[in-house]
Amino acid sequence: MMLRLLLILAVTSLIQAAPNERFVEETSPSNVYRVVEGPLTWNDAKAKCEAMDCKLAQPKSVQANDALKALLVKGYYWLGITDLNHEGRFTYYTDDQDIVYDNWNAGVPNNGNGTEHCANVILHSTFNYSTWFTSNCSEVNEGGICECRTSGASGDPHMRTFDGRAYTFQGICWYTLFKDCTDKSRFDVTIMFEPREDSTPDQVRTRTIAFNVTVGNQYAIVNGLDVTTGSTGGKMTDAKVITIQQEDKNIKLHFTSKNTTFSFNWTLRLHALDVSYNGSFYKGKLCGLMGNADGDTRNDFQNPDRSIAKDVLEFGESWKVNDKKCF
Ligand SMILES: [Ca+2]
Ligand SMILES: [Ca+2]
Structure with missing residues:
Protein backbone atom coordinates (compact mmCIF):
# COMPACT_ATOMS: atom_id res chain seq x y z
CA MET A 1 0.00 0.00 0.00
CA MET A 2 2.79 2.33 0.96
CA LEU A 3 4.67 1.50 -2.21
CA ARG A 4 1.58 2.11 -4.27
CA LEU A 5 1.03 5.47 -2.62
CA LEU A 6 4.64 6.39 -3.22
CA LEU A 7 4.34 5.40 -6.84
CA ILE A 8 1.23 7.51 -7.26
CA LEU A 9 2.97 10.44 -5.61
CA ALA A 10 5.97 9.99 -7.87
CA VAL A 11 3.80 9.96 -10.97
CA THR A 12 1.83 12.98 -9.81
CA SER A 13 4.93 15.00 -9.12
CA LEU A 14 6.30 14.11 -12.54
CA ILE A 15 3.20 15.50 -14.19
CA GLN A 16 3.06 18.57 -12.00
CA ALA A 17 6.73 19.32 -12.44
CA ALA A 18 5.82 20.22 -16.04
CA PRO A 19 9.18 19.34 -17.58
CA ASN A 20 10.93 22.11 -19.43
CA GLU A 21 9.06 22.78 -22.59
CA ARG A 22 9.16 24.90 -25.70
CA PHE A 23 6.45 25.99 -28.06
CA VAL A 24 6.66 25.32 -31.78
CA GLU A 25 4.59 27.85 -33.64
CA GLU A 26 4.57 26.38 -37.11
CA THR A 27 1.42 24.37 -36.73
CA SER A 28 -2.11 25.21 -35.73
CA PRO A 29 -2.83 24.31 -33.04
CA SER A 30 0.76 24.76 -31.96
CA ASN A 31 2.88 21.97 -30.66
CA VAL A 32 4.96 22.06 -27.57
CA TYR A 33 8.02 19.91 -26.97
CA ARG A 34 8.52 18.42 -23.53
CA VAL A 35 11.50 16.49 -22.27
CA VAL A 36 10.96 13.25 -20.36
CA GLU A 37 14.02 12.27 -18.38
CA GLY A 38 15.28 8.70 -18.31
CA PRO A 39 17.16 6.48 -18.54
CA LEU A 40 14.71 5.26 -21.16
CA THR A 41 14.61 2.84 -24.07
CA TRP A 42 12.85 4.02 -27.21
CA ASN A 43 9.68 2.16 -26.20
CA ASP A 44 9.87 3.59 -22.67
CA ALA A 45 10.14 7.11 -24.05
CA LYS A 46 7.26 6.51 -26.46
CA ALA A 47 5.08 5.18 -23.62
CA LYS A 48 5.91 8.15 -21.40
CA CYS A 49 4.97 10.60 -24.12
CA GLU A 50 1.77 8.76 -24.93
CA ALA A 51 0.81 8.69 -21.25
CA MET A 52 0.79 12.50 -21.43
CA ASP A 53 -1.41 12.36 -24.56
CA CYS A 54 1.62 13.31 -26.66
CA LYS A 55 3.88 11.46 -29.10
CA LEU A 56 7.63 11.08 -29.45
CA ALA A 57 8.89 14.19 -31.24
CA GLN A 58 8.83 14.42 -35.02
CA PRO A 59 10.48 17.75 -35.88
CA LYS A 60 9.61 18.69 -39.46
CA SER A 61 11.53 21.95 -39.92
CA VAL A 62 14.66 23.78 -38.84
CA GLN A 63 12.55 25.89 -36.47
CA ALA A 64 11.04 22.81 -34.88
CA ASN A 65 14.43 21.16 -34.57
CA ASP A 66 15.88 24.33 -33.02
CA ALA A 67 13.07 24.48 -30.49
CA LEU A 68 13.77 20.90 -29.55
CA LYS A 69 17.53 21.36 -29.32
CA ALA A 70 17.07 24.30 -26.98
CA LEU A 71 15.60 21.90 -24.43
CA LEU A 72 18.50 19.49 -24.29
CA VAL A 73 20.85 19.52 -21.37
CA LYS A 74 23.40 16.89 -22.34
CA GLY A 75 23.22 13.42 -23.79
CA TYR A 76 21.00 11.43 -26.13
CA TYR A 77 17.22 11.87 -26.35
CA TRP A 78 14.86 9.73 -28.41
CA LEU A 79 12.87 11.02 -31.37
CA GLY A 80 9.74 9.50 -32.93
CA ILE A 81 11.59 8.45 -36.07
CA THR A 82 12.49 4.86 -36.93
CA ASP A 83 13.34 2.44 -39.75
CA LEU A 84 12.02 -0.54 -37.77
CA ASN A 85 9.42 -1.24 -40.48
CA HIS A 86 11.78 -1.03 -43.48
CA GLU A 87 15.52 -0.96 -42.98
CA GLY A 88 17.15 2.20 -44.27
CA ARG A 89 13.90 4.09 -44.81
CA PHE A 90 13.16 6.33 -41.85
CA THR A 91 9.56 7.24 -41.15
CA TYR A 92 7.46 8.84 -38.40
CA TYR A 93 6.36 6.03 -36.14
CA THR A 94 2.79 7.34 -35.79
CA ASP A 95 1.85 7.20 -39.49
CA ASP A 96 4.83 5.52 -41.21
CA GLN A 97 5.25 8.50 -43.57
CA ASP A 98 8.74 9.25 -44.90
CA ILE A 99 10.48 11.97 -42.90
CA VAL A 100 10.34 15.40 -44.54
CA TYR A 101 13.21 16.95 -42.59
CA ASP A 102 16.33 15.56 -40.99
CA ASN A 103 19.39 16.72 -39.15
CA TRP A 104 21.49 13.55 -39.39
CA ASN A 105 25.09 13.72 -38.29
CA ALA A 106 27.57 13.11 -41.12
CA GLY A 107 27.60 9.41 -42.01
CA VAL A 108 24.29 8.73 -40.26
CA PRO A 109 22.10 6.75 -40.63
CA ASN A 110 24.34 3.77 -41.36
CA ASN A 111 22.59 1.12 -39.27
CA GLY A 112 25.69 0.71 -37.04
CA ASN A 113 26.32 -2.96 -36.48
CA GLY A 114 23.03 -3.84 -38.10
CA THR A 115 20.81 -3.10 -35.13
CA GLU A 116 20.28 0.66 -35.18
CA HIS A 117 16.68 1.44 -36.01
CA CYS A 118 15.65 4.33 -33.74
CA ALA A 119 16.64 7.97 -34.10
CA ASN A 120 17.88 10.15 -31.30
CA VAL A 121 19.24 13.64 -30.99
CA ILE A 122 22.33 14.45 -29.00
CA LEU A 123 23.59 17.59 -27.38
CA HIS A 124 27.31 17.07 -27.45
CA SER A 125 28.77 18.28 -24.18
CA THR A 126 32.23 19.15 -25.47
CA PHE A 127 31.68 20.40 -28.97
CA ASN A 128 28.31 22.03 -28.35
CA TYR A 129 26.64 20.61 -31.39
CA SER A 130 23.44 18.69 -31.74
CA THR A 131 22.67 16.36 -34.59
CA TRP A 132 20.69 13.17 -35.09
CA PHE A 133 22.07 9.66 -34.66
CA THR A 134 20.57 6.18 -34.59
CA SER A 135 20.79 3.61 -31.82
CA ASN A 136 19.59 0.15 -30.98
CA CYS A 137 16.00 0.84 -29.86
CA SER A 138 16.47 -1.15 -26.65
CA GLU A 139 19.47 0.87 -25.52
CA VAL A 140 18.80 3.38 -22.77
CA ASN A 141 19.14 7.06 -23.50
CA GLU A 142 19.09 10.01 -21.11
CA GLY A 143 15.45 10.56 -22.02
CA GLY A 144 13.08 11.38 -24.83
CA ILE A 145 11.40 14.40 -26.35
CA CYS A 146 7.62 14.46 -26.55
CA GLU A 147 5.57 16.50 -28.97
CA CYS A 148 2.26 17.64 -27.50
CA ARG A 149 -0.62 19.70 -28.76
CA THR A 150 -1.16 22.74 -26.61
CA1 LIG B 1 -12.19 18.05 -16.74
CA1 LIG C 1 18.31 0.70 -39.26
Whole structure:
Protein backbone atom coordinates (compact mmCIF):
# COMPACT_ATOMS: atom_id res chain seq x y z
CA MET A 1 0.00 0.00 0.00
CA MET A 2 2.79 2.33 0.96
CA LEU A 3 4.67 1.50 -2.21
CA ARG A 4 1.58 2.11 -4.27
CA LEU A 5 1.03 5.47 -2.62
CA LEU A 6 4.64 6.39 -3.22
CA LEU A 7 4.34 5.40 -6.84
CA ILE A 8 1.23 7.51 -7.26
CA LEU A 9 2.97 10.44 -5.61
CA ALA A 10 5.97 9.99 -7.87
CA VAL A 11 3.80 9.96 -10.97
CA THR A 12 1.83 12.98 -9.81
CA SER A 13 4.93 15.00 -9.12
CA LEU A 14 6.30 14.11 -12.54
CA ILE A 15 3.20 15.50 -14.19
CA GLN A 16 3.06 18.57 -12.00
CA ALA A 17 6.73 19.32 -12.44
CA ALA A 18 5.82 20.22 -16.04
CA PRO A 19 9.18 19.34 -17.58
CA ASN A 20 10.93 22.11 -19.43
CA GLU A 21 9.06 22.78 -22.59
CA ARG A 22 9.16 24.90 -25.70
CA PHE A 23 6.45 25.99 -28.06
CA VAL A 24 6.66 25.32 -31.78
CA GLU A 25 4.59 27.85 -33.64
CA GLU A 26 4.57 26.38 -37.11
CA THR A 27 1.42 24.37 -36.73
CA SER A 28 -2.11 25.21 -35.73
CA PRO A 29 -2.83 24.31 -33.04
CA SER A 30 0.76 24.76 -31.96
CA ASN A 31 2.88 21.97 -30.66
CA VAL A 32 4.96 22.06 -27.57
CA TYR A 33 8.02 19.91 -26.97
CA ARG A 34 8.52 18.42 -23.53
CA VAL A 35 11.50 16.49 -22.27
CA VAL A 36 10.96 13.25 -20.36
CA GLU A 37 14.02 12.27 -18.38
CA GLY A 38 15.28 8.70 -18.31
CA PRO A 39 17.16 6.48 -18.54
CA LEU A 40 14.71 5.26 -21.16
CA THR A 41 14.61 2.84 -24.07
CA TRP A 42 12.85 4.02 -27.21
CA ASN A 43 9.68 2.16 -26.20
CA ASP A 44 9.87 3.59 -22.67
CA ALA A 45 10.14 7.11 -24.05
CA LYS A 46 7.26 6.51 -26.46
CA ALA A 47 5.08 5.18 -23.62
CA LYS A 48 5.91 8.15 -21.40
CA CYS A 49 4.97 10.60 -24.12
CA GLU A 50 1.77 8.76 -24.93
CA ALA A 51 0.81 8.69 -21.25
CA MET A 52 0.79 12.50 -21.43
CA ASP A 53 -1.41 12.36 -24.56
CA CYS A 54 1.62 13.31 -26.66
CA LYS A 55 3.88 11.46 -29.10
CA LEU A 56 7.63 11.08 -29.45
CA ALA A 57 8.89 14.19 -31.24
CA GLN A 58 8.83 14.42 -35.02
CA PRO A 59 10.48 17.75 -35.88
CA LYS A 60 9.61 18.69 -39.46
CA SER A 61 11.53 21.95 -39.92
CA VAL A 62 14.66 23.78 -38.84
CA GLN A 63 12.55 25.89 -36.47
CA ALA A 64 11.04 22.81 -34.88
CA ASN A 65 14.43 21.16 -34.57
CA ASP A 66 15.88 24.33 -33.02
CA ALA A 67 13.07 24.48 -30.49
CA LEU A 68 13.77 20.90 -29.55
CA LYS A 69 17.53 21.36 -29.32
CA ALA A 70 17.07 24.30 -26.98
CA LEU A 71 15.60 21.90 -24.43
CA LEU A 72 18.50 19.49 -24.29
CA VAL A 73 20.85 19.52 -21.37
CA LYS A 74 23.40 16.89 -22.34
CA GLY A 75 23.22 13.42 -23.79
CA TYR A 76 21.00 11.43 -26.13
CA TYR A 77 17.22 11.87 -26.35
CA TRP A 78 14.86 9.73 -28.41
CA LEU A 79 12.87 11.02 -31.37
CA GLY A 80 9.74 9.50 -32.93
CA ILE A 81 11.59 8.45 -36.07
CA THR A 82 12.49 4.86 -36.93
CA ASP A 83 13.34 2.44 -39.75
CA LEU A 84 12.02 -0.54 -37.77
CA ASN A 85 9.42 -1.24 -40.48
CA HIS A 86 11.78 -1.03 -43.48
CA GLU A 87 15.52 -0.96 -42.98
CA GLY A 88 17.15 2.20 -44.27
CA ARG A 89 13.90 4.09 -44.81
CA PHE A 90 13.16 6.33 -41.85
CA THR A 91 9.56 7.24 -41.15
CA TYR A 92 7.46 8.84 -38.40
CA TYR A 93 6.36 6.03 -36.14
CA THR A 94 2.79 7.34 -35.79
CA ASP A 95 1.85 7.20 -39.49
CA ASP A 96 4.83 5.52 -41.21
CA GLN A 97 5.25 8.50 -43.57
CA ASP A 98 8.74 9.25 -44.90
CA ILE A 99 10.48 11.97 -42.90
CA VAL A 100 10.34 15.40 -44.54
CA TYR A 101 13.21 16.95 -42.59
CA ASP A 102 16.33 15.56 -40.99
CA ASN A 103 19.39 16.72 -39.15
CA TRP A 104 21.49 13.55 -39.39
CA ASN A 105 25.09 13.72 -38.29
CA ALA A 106 27.57 13.11 -41.12
CA GLY A 107 27.60 9.41 -42.01
CA VAL A 108 24.29 8.73 -40.26
CA PRO A 109 22.10 6.75 -40.63
CA ASN A 110 24.34 3.77 -41.36
CA ASN A 111 22.59 1.12 -39.27
CA GLY A 112 25.69 0.71 -37.04
CA ASN A 113 26.32 -2.96 -36.48
CA GLY A 114 23.03 -3.84 -38.10
CA THR A 115 20.81 -3.10 -35.13
CA GLU A 116 20.28 0.66 -35.18
CA HIS A 117 16.68 1.44 -36.01
CA CYS A 118 15.65 4.33 -33.74
CA ALA A 119 16.64 7.97 -34.10
CA ASN A 120 17.88 10.15 -31.30
CA VAL A 121 19.24 13.64 -30.99
CA ILE A 122 22.33 14.45 -29.00
CA LEU A 123 23.59 17.59 -27.38
CA HIS A 124 27.31 17.07 -27.45
CA SER A 125 28.77 18.28 -24.18
CA THR A 126 32.23 19.15 -25.47
CA PHE A 127 31.68 20.40 -28.97
CA ASN A 128 28.31 22.03 -28.35
CA TYR A 129 26.64 20.61 -31.39
CA SER A 130 23.44 18.69 -31.74
CA THR A 131 22.67 16.36 -34.59
CA TRP A 132 20.69 13.17 -35.09
CA PHE A 133 22.07 9.66 -34.66
CA THR A 134 20.57 6.18 -34.59
CA SER A 135 20.79 3.61 -31.82
CA ASN A 136 19.59 0.15 -30.98
CA CYS A 137 16.00 0.84 -29.86
CA SER A 138 16.47 -1.15 -26.65
CA GLU A 139 19.47 0.87 -25.52
CA VAL A 140 18.80 3.38 -22.77
CA ASN A 141 19.14 7.06 -23.50
CA GLU A 142 19.09 10.01 -21.11
CA GLY A 143 15.45 10.56 -22.02
CA GLY A 144 13.08 11.38 -24.83
CA ILE A 145 11.40 14.40 -26.35
CA CYS A 146 7.62 14.46 -26.55
CA GLU A 147 5.57 16.50 -28.97
CA CYS A 148 2.26 17.64 -27.50
CA ARG A 149 -0.62 19.70 -28.76
CA THR A 150 -1.16 22.74 -26.61
CA SER A 151 -4.42 23.83 -25.02
CA GLY A 152 -6.17 27.02 -26.01
CA ALA A 153 -7.88 28.52 -29.02
CA SER A 154 -6.63 28.45 -32.58
CA GLY A 155 -7.76 28.51 -36.18
CA ASP A 156 -11.45 28.27 -36.79
CA PRO A 157 -11.45 28.51 -33.69
CA HIS A 158 -10.55 25.07 -32.62
CA MET A 159 -10.56 24.82 -28.88
CA ARG A 160 -8.75 22.41 -26.66
CA THR A 161 -9.44 22.25 -22.95
CA PHE A 162 -6.75 21.94 -20.28
CA ASP A 163 -7.69 18.27 -20.00
CA GLY A 164 -7.24 17.76 -23.74
CA ARG A 165 -10.80 17.73 -25.08
CA ALA A 166 -10.89 19.22 -28.58
CA TYR A 167 -13.95 20.93 -30.02
CA THR A 168 -14.99 23.60 -32.49
CA PHE A 169 -16.92 26.63 -31.38
CA GLN A 170 -18.05 29.62 -33.45
CA GLY A 171 -19.03 32.30 -30.96
CA ILE A 172 -18.76 36.01 -31.71
CA CYS A 173 -17.60 38.67 -29.22
CA TRP A 174 -16.12 38.05 -25.74
CA TYR A 175 -16.12 34.75 -23.85
CA THR A 176 -14.57 33.49 -20.64
CA LEU A 177 -11.62 31.36 -21.73
CA PHE A 178 -10.93 30.31 -18.14
CA LYS A 179 -11.04 31.76 -14.69
CA ASP A 180 -10.39 30.99 -11.07
CA CYS A 181 -13.64 29.34 -9.99
CA THR A 182 -12.92 29.23 -6.28
CA ASP A 183 -15.00 31.42 -3.94
CA LYS A 184 -12.21 33.96 -3.88
CA SER A 185 -11.73 34.37 -7.60
CA ARG A 186 -8.29 35.84 -8.25
CA PHE A 187 -8.18 36.02 -12.04
CA ASP A 188 -10.13 35.67 -15.23
CA VAL A 189 -9.16 35.41 -18.86
CA THR A 190 -11.54 36.41 -21.64
CA ILE A 191 -11.13 35.97 -25.35
CA MET A 192 -12.69 37.70 -28.33
CA PHE A 193 -13.73 36.02 -31.55
CA GLU A 194 -14.78 37.82 -34.73
CA PRO A 195 -16.25 36.46 -37.96
CA ARG A 196 -13.77 35.66 -40.71
CA GLU A 197 -14.10 37.12 -44.21
CA ASP A 198 -14.77 33.68 -45.65
CA SER A 199 -17.90 33.23 -43.55
CA THR A 200 -21.14 32.64 -45.42
CA PRO A 201 -24.69 33.25 -44.15
CA ASP A 202 -24.98 29.50 -43.72
CA GLN A 203 -21.66 28.94 -42.09
CA VAL A 204 -20.06 31.49 -39.82
CA ARG A 205 -16.37 30.95 -39.24
CA THR A 206 -14.57 32.90 -36.58
CA ARG A 207 -11.06 33.65 -35.39
CA THR A 208 -9.47 34.85 -32.19
CA ILE A 209 -8.39 38.49 -32.31
CA ALA A 210 -7.95 39.60 -28.70
CA PHE A 211 -7.73 38.39 -25.14
CA ASN A 212 -7.88 40.04 -21.77
CA VAL A 213 -6.19 38.83 -18.59
CA THR A 214 -7.24 40.27 -15.24
CA VAL A 215 -5.33 39.21 -12.12
CA GLY A 216 -6.37 40.95 -8.93
CA ASN A 217 -6.45 44.63 -9.80
CA GLN A 218 -4.14 44.33 -12.79
CA TYR A 219 -5.13 43.74 -16.36
CA ALA A 220 -3.62 43.27 -19.78
CA ILE A 221 -5.55 43.51 -23.03
CA VAL A 222 -3.87 42.07 -26.08
CA ASN A 223 -5.64 43.12 -29.28
CA GLY A 224 -3.75 41.87 -32.30
CA LEU A 225 -0.27 43.06 -31.37
CA ASP A 226 -1.42 46.05 -29.31
CA VAL A 227 -0.94 45.53 -25.61
CA THR A 228 -2.66 47.68 -23.00
CA THR A 229 -1.93 47.15 -19.33
CA GLY A 230 -3.23 48.90 -16.25
CA SER A 231 -4.80 48.69 -12.86
CA THR A 232 -8.50 48.62 -12.08
CA GLY A 233 -7.83 50.30 -8.76
CA GLY A 234 -9.49 47.47 -6.90
CA LYS A 235 -8.14 45.64 -3.90
CA MET A 236 -4.69 44.09 -4.05
CA THR A 237 -4.54 40.32 -3.98
CA ASP A 238 -1.70 37.86 -3.49
CA ALA A 239 -1.49 37.34 -7.26
CA LYS A 240 1.68 38.57 -8.88
CA VAL A 241 1.91 40.97 -11.76
CA ILE A 242 1.33 39.97 -15.34
CA THR A 243 4.55 39.79 -17.38
CA ILE A 244 4.60 40.25 -21.13
CA GLN A 245 7.30 39.68 -23.73
CA GLN A 246 6.84 40.60 -27.36
CA GLU A 247 8.88 38.96 -30.08
CA ASP A 248 8.08 39.89 -33.65
CA LYS A 249 4.45 38.80 -34.22
CA ASN A 250 4.30 36.73 -31.13
CA ILE A 251 3.39 37.66 -27.56
CA LYS A 252 4.17 35.65 -24.46
CA LEU A 253 2.34 36.44 -21.26
CA HIS A 254 2.65 34.90 -17.81
CA PHE A 255 1.03 35.35 -14.46
CA THR A 256 1.24 33.48 -11.20
CA SER A 257 -1.48 32.84 -8.68
CA LYS A 258 -1.31 30.43 -5.71
CA ASN A 259 2.06 29.05 -6.82
CA THR A 260 0.63 28.25 -10.22
CA THR A 261 2.08 29.90 -13.30
CA PHE A 262 -0.13 30.33 -16.34
CA SER A 263 1.68 30.82 -19.65
CA PHE A 264 0.17 32.22 -22.83
CA ASN A 265 1.66 32.15 -26.27
CA TRP A 266 -0.20 34.34 -28.77
CA THR A 267 0.70 33.89 -32.43
CA LEU A 268 -1.12 36.54 -34.42
CA ARG A 269 -0.33 34.96 -37.79
CA LEU A 270 -2.20 31.81 -36.81
CA HIS A 271 -4.73 33.57 -34.56
CA ALA A 272 -3.66 30.94 -32.07
CA LEU A 273 -3.57 31.38 -28.31
CA ASP A 274 -1.84 28.51 -26.52
CA VAL A 275 -2.20 28.23 -22.79
CA SER A 276 -0.46 26.01 -20.27
CA TYR A 277 0.00 26.05 -16.53
CA ASN A 278 2.46 24.68 -14.04
CA GLY A 279 1.25 24.01 -10.52
CA SER A 280 -1.38 21.93 -8.74
CA PHE A 281 -3.55 24.38 -6.77
CA TYR A 282 -6.04 24.95 -9.57
CA LYS A 283 -6.63 21.30 -10.41
CA GLY A 284 -10.42 21.08 -10.81
CA LYS A 285 -10.83 24.73 -9.74
CA LEU A 286 -10.94 26.42 -13.14
CA CYS A 287 -13.98 26.97 -15.33
CA GLY A 288 -14.79 28.45 -18.73
CA LEU A 289 -14.20 27.36 -22.32
CA MET A 290 -11.03 25.50 -21.29
CA GLY A 291 -12.79 23.28 -18.78
CA ASN A 292 -12.01 22.54 -15.16
CA ALA A 293 -8.47 21.08 -15.43
CA ASP A 294 -9.13 18.07 -13.21
CA GLY A 295 -7.58 15.57 -15.63
CA ASP A 296 -10.93 14.18 -16.82
CA THR A 297 -12.10 15.18 -20.31
CA ARG A 298 -15.67 13.97 -19.76
CA ASN A 299 -16.76 16.77 -17.43
CA ASP A 300 -15.22 19.69 -19.34
CA PHE A 301 -18.42 21.08 -20.83
CA GLN A 302 -19.74 22.68 -17.64
CA ASN A 303 -21.91 25.78 -17.62
CA PRO A 304 -21.23 28.56 -15.10
CA ASP A 305 -23.71 26.92 -12.68
CA ARG A 306 -21.61 23.70 -12.88
CA SER A 307 -24.33 21.76 -14.71
CA ILE A 308 -23.11 19.72 -17.67
CA ALA A 309 -24.12 21.35 -20.96
CA LYS A 310 -26.20 19.27 -23.37
CA ASP A 311 -23.99 20.22 -26.33
CA VAL A 312 -21.07 22.38 -27.40
CA LEU A 313 -23.28 25.27 -28.45
CA GLU A 314 -24.97 25.50 -25.05
CA PHE A 315 -21.61 25.16 -23.32
CA GLY A 316 -19.90 27.81 -25.43
CA GLU A 317 -22.71 30.34 -25.27
CA SER A 318 -23.01 29.91 -21.51
CA TRP A 319 -19.55 31.50 -21.20
CA LYS A 320 -20.38 34.60 -23.24
CA VAL A 321 -19.47 37.81 -21.40
CA ASN A 322 -22.60 39.88 -21.76
CA ASP A 323 -21.45 43.17 -20.29
CA LYS A 324 -18.47 43.54 -22.59
CA LYS A 325 -18.61 45.38 -25.91
CA CYS A 326 -16.95 44.00 -29.01
CA PHE A 327 -14.28 46.14 -30.64
CA1 LIG B 1 18.31 0.70 -39.26
CA1 LIG C 1 -12.19 18.05 -16.74
